[in-house]
Amino acid sequence: MKDHIFVSESRFRVRYAETDAMRIVHHSSYIIWFEEGRSEYMRQIGFPYSRLEKMGFYLAVTEIKARYLRAAKYDEEVIVRTSVGSLQSRGITFEYEVLRASNGELLAEGESKHICINSGGKPRRLPSEIVDLIRRSTYAV
């Protein structure tokens, strides 16, 4: 009866615009891929982030960490694996791994911390529905 953690996967190709003069993917592109990762995570558990915003809630980013291990190049396929690292009443931490699809090599890993705010910028509790969906996805009973 082991706990399981739900990990979503996004798969896409490196865009030319995401490269830089070192001929590899610019490090800021991974930050955007992390975001794409958590977008996919939310879609896969059945609560797209766009729906959260329609309800008047936002997940503001309070912290980003990224470690870069290997470079990716234009046209390569990458996979972003996203999971929830921790969940509080008003906050959430996502964890990411970016892999080269062709050989599974780890390119980068990182995490992002978020607080839930309303449109006025005030901290708010995450809607219970989303907390339940994440809990159910992430921890086995």
Added chain:
Amino acid sequence: MKDHIFVSESRFRVRYAETDAMRIVHHSSYIIWFEEGRSEYMRQIGFPYSRLEKMGFYLAVTEIKARYLRAAKYDEEVIVRTSVGSLQSRGITFEYEVLRASNGELLAEGESKHICINSGGKPRRLPSEIVDLIRRSTYAV
């Protein structure tokens, strides 16, 4: 005996980072989507642009035009349809349509002109293999 034109399709979701403070996709994002469109076109005819670069050729952008008709929002699925508008020995013009996947509405259309250069920046003839592949894809006999 009608001519046909090959049209490639890329399909992806709007990233949050591609939006701006008007809460819609920033107009520069479409320019990057056009690029993604022609990347997909090249892959689909069997000659990825990354292979062209490995041969020492580059398609430098000399002109961009875009017309914006409707806005797209975060999380919406869009389709980029790409075709070749004209082909010369040293140049190529791609044409684009960006559609909202959910209802087929045309969001934007545009074109990009390119010249083929070598790594030193000198204009060069496009490799005949690529010219043949585009000709075969684009014009029926």
Added chain:
Amino acid sequence: MKDHIFVSESRFRVRYAETDAMRIVHHSSYIIWFEEGRSEYMRQIGFPYSRLEKMGFYLAVTEIKARYLRAAKYDEEVIVRTSVGSLQSRGITFEYEVLRASNGELLAEGESKHICINSGGKPRRLPSEIVDLIRRSTYAV
């Protein structure tokens, strides 16, 4: 008694993130520089675009054209020269030139067309104050 046209100038350095694997500035970066150009234009005539938005008006982009003549590299200083090409009651066209600061070479030129809309997306007349400021800046009496 010749007409004069007001031309604003923005001056900044190429950011590393604006380059791509061709080791030059990515063509989409110029579209963002154009936007920075018209931001500066609005500031210099005394009506920052941020003020327009606070009044509930937006200048939505309906068309972009860009011609690329020479490449720019990381760390180079560039100058964006912006002027108003035409002005209608509900629309405006800006024109741009991007120059290399070190030798004045023209790197790119282009234009952007805009319509004035309200927050609901409906076309609206440009506030008369802004029309007057642009007219006064652009045409001598």
Added chain:
Amino acid sequence: MKDHIFVSESRFRVRYAETDAMRIVHHSSYIIWFEEGRSEYMRQIGFPYSRLEKMGFYLAVTEIKARYLRAAKYDEEVIVRTSVGSLQSRGITFEYEVLRASNGELLAEGESKHICINSGGKPRRLPSEIVDLIRRSTYAV
């Protein structure tokens, strides 16, 4: 006889393209501003990063951390303060603070770690000239 630390300052306005649908600056833009910060640092100590690249060296990013405290909006002026946190023979850590120019509020802070590599991707010692310039700027004797 207190040690001093050299801190470079870059000052610029938030671009519209740097905002997102929350109507504030997208968190990935700060990562690019950090890069602009270390570019300016290198220029100010007299060894622009572009010169390092011309010598065949690159500072590859191995780690990024950012903490976000307050939001910035379009058209606001920001200041990026950059200093060197630590210096090794083959690596360097930069530290950043992003401030709102109008009131000095701290918007974000972060750091980036780099290793020096050659064009083949092999770790290399930083050129002694650059080490000397940073040492001289950062520590008083």
